[in-house]
Amino acid sequence: MKSKSKAMSGVKLLLIVFFAVAVLFPLIRMFFSMAGTDIGAILTSDNFNTALLNSLSVTLTSTVISVGLATALAWCIARTGVRLKGVWSFLFVLPMLIPSISHGMGLIVLFGANGVLTNLLGLGGSIYGFWGVVVGSVMYSFPVAFLMVADIFRYEDSTPYEAANVLGISKVRQFTAITLPYLRRPMISVIFAVFTLIITDYGVPLMVGGQFTTLPVMMYQDVIGLLDFGKGSVIGLVLLVPAFIAFVLDLINQDKGNSGFVVRPFTIAKNRLRDGVAYLLCAVVSVCVVLPIVSFALLTFVKKYPIDMSVTMNNIARAMDMNAGQFLINSILIAIGVSVVGVVVAYATSYLTARTHSPQSRVLHLMSVITLAIPGLVLGLSYVLFFKGTMIYGTLAILILVNLMHFFASPYLMMYNTFGKLNGNLEAVGQTLGISRMRIILNVLVPQSKSTIAEMFSYFFVNSMMTISAVSFLSVQATQPVSLMITMFEAQMMLECAAFVSILILTINVLLKGGIALYKRKISKEVVA
Structure with a gap:
């Protein structure tokens, strides 16, 4: 023994x-390796502070959009009567199967100066910059959020809702009293996961950032282009901070969470308006997912x-x-x-x-x-x-x-x-x-x-x-x-x-x-x- x-x-x-x-x-x-590097000069430089602000603004905006979109899609799959749920779910996670840099390239192919949709629809403006990085980051990150939120909905118990219906409690009150408390803790994990994924990615901003430089791109250029390992290490340490804070908070949140199990699955009642809206949302997102892949095939x-x-x-x-x-x-x-x-x-x-x-x-x-x-x-x-x-x-x-x-x-x-x-x-x-x-x-x-x-x-x-x-x-x-x-x-x-x-x-x-x-x-x- x-x-x-x-x-x-x-x-x-x-x-x-x-x-x-x-x-x-x-x-x-x-x-x-940061020994001998003027850390203060790097952290106070205009280029660094601009890249830091760019990273935070893009990440916060993309996280809100990505988590919101993923929650809506997961709700469509879990709580509506749409058919072919497996097909829809597969389409939603397709962006996870290609590098993030491909999403940036897909935006260039579709919306660049000579992009497919730019020429077809006569669109103006430029895909490069803040909104281009946001759109690419959402495409790259929302499948991860979708899988996590779908898993949360899958293990929600319908018993409290059935009791609320018997007691005549309104849907709005059910949402605020039952749904939000149930979602609060696991959604913290989703938000931190998406935030970390976006703020550390350099593929999308490298392709469509243009002059809009983020910290990962700055680090990539300093190490690969200039072989400045000291400066790269300083930026790496800064990138480690938000990711580590998110990790610690998520760990605390998980430790305090209560594990549960499904007592009774949801029975989905017929509702044409609800299902129609769900079909429309699923179709629009699926088209947006498939378009870059079609453009890759076209270019090939x-x-x-x-x-x-x-x-x-x-x-x-x-x-x-x-x-x-x-x-x-x-x-x-x-x-x-x-x-x-x-x-x-x-x-x-x-x-x-x-x-x-x-x-x-x-x-x-x-x-x-x-x-x-x-x-x-x-x-x-x-x-x-x-x-x-x-x-x-x-x-x-x-x-x-x-x-x-x-x-x-x-x-x-x-x-x-x-x-x-x-x-x-x-x-x-x-x-x-x-x-x-x-x-x-x-x-x-x-x-x-x-x-x-x-x-x-x-x-x-x-x-x-x-x-x-x-x-x-x-x-x-x-x-x-x-x-x-x-x-x-x-x-x-x-x-x-x-x-x-x-x-x-x-x-x-x-x-x-x-x-x-x-x-x-x-x-x-x-x-x-």
């Missing part, structure tokens, strides 16, 4: 050391938009000649590596933190979720400074490691929450019957958590395929992922090739998500049988 306890403690200690080396030490190294197969609209395959050939095929293989290898290693590490870590209780478990849990507060750009820069000169620098291994840490927290929390819902006495019963802990994990817990494992794999894979943040500082020619070709093609004014790469990433991710959906359906049928 003691030997098993020591073994568990040893594994926990090993994982704590792993997270320290993979997260904490690189961040500490980044902080030390024309010679030179808008000069020569003749159909050609030259753009695909040019992209392949510039090693798009090899870079795609790199991306797939990275995504598979992150997914396989990530699922194993996240599963083991969540088991140790959710099913065993000790001070080590609490430390391990904190170190597992703290990566939520670290922007990808900051993590990438810290890796450059910490791992440069080591045997993994410049290899696929460091790209797998940085993506694993960048995306670790969400899959970990998926499995952590799943373990919390499973019978907590399984290990004790197994010990009484002489069944080892490992046999219980493999024969009982893993089969019961197959669906969550599939979602974890999907999350790691999709995000590793499309990320451009952390890997932008760490990749070399031999290890470059295909997503970074979008930035390269855009800089060379080869939007047609960039559009092809976006379609390529989207296709891979859609196929993966489709395969995961079929696998989960098979699992559900086996459970029913």
Whole structure:
């Protein structure tokens, strides 16, 4: 018994050391790199303060719009009688399957000076600047908010509303007395998640910001363009502050929240006006989601938009000649590596933190979720400074490691929450019957958590395929992922090739998500049988 306890403690200690080396030490190294840098001059400069104000204004505006839109769409799916809810939901999350920089490029293709809709509708004005970044940020972030809010609505109990109807309480009073208190705590998490996602993104503002510079773009330009790691570290520290505050407040909010379960699902009554409005909103948002993808397809197969609209395959050939095929293989290898290693590490870590209780478990849990507060750009820069000169620098291994840490927290929390819902006495019963802990994990817990494992794999894979943040500082020619070709093609004014790469990433991710959906359906049928 003691030997098993020591073994568990040893594994926990090993994982704590792993997270320290993979997260904490690189961040500490980044902080030390600011030595000798005139931090005061950077923080008081006009360029920095302008970029800071731009970031905050864009993020606050985009967060309000994104969360509001996501809430409305989630309500349409959960509380109305619209049909084909699975199709609508799939369309709403499509923007999650392509890099954020592709959303900015899509806006240029549609609303730029020679954009498709600009020429078709005779539109004036410019897509570059504040509102262009806001629109792109909303497109990029609202699918995340939609999934989170839809999950909140899915687990709301209808019993209080039925009691209120019996008592003759008005719908307005039900909303203020029942719905708002229920939504308040989980919506805080949604708001913080979206805020952090937007304020740390550089893909959209890099494409459509123009002279409207944000902090992530400033950091990217200083590190990639000027190799000024000291200034980049200062900006990275500033970007870390709002994300870390959001993380701490969200953690406090979750700790105080009460877990619940569905007593009775909602019965949706017929209401033509309500359903008509829901259909209209779903249709409008779906068109807005599909338009950029259609524009990518259009650009991929024309010679030179808008000069020569003749159909050609030259753009695909040019992209392949510039090693798009090899870079795609790199991306797939990275995504598979992150997914396989990530699922194993996240599963083991969540088991140790959710099913065993000790001070080590609490430390391990904190170190597992703290990566939520670290922007990808900051993590990438810290890796450059910490791992440069080591045997993994410049290899696929460091790209797998940085993506694993960048995306670790969400899959970990998926499995952590799943373990919390499973019978907590399984290990004790197994010990009484002489069944080892490992046999219980493999024969009982893993089969019961197959669906969550599939979602974890999907999350790691999709995000590793499309990320451009952390890997932008760490990749070399031999290890470059295909997503970074979008930035390269855009800089060379080869939007047609960039559009092809976006379609390529989207296709891979859609196929993966489709395969995961079929696998989960098979699992559900086996459970029913």
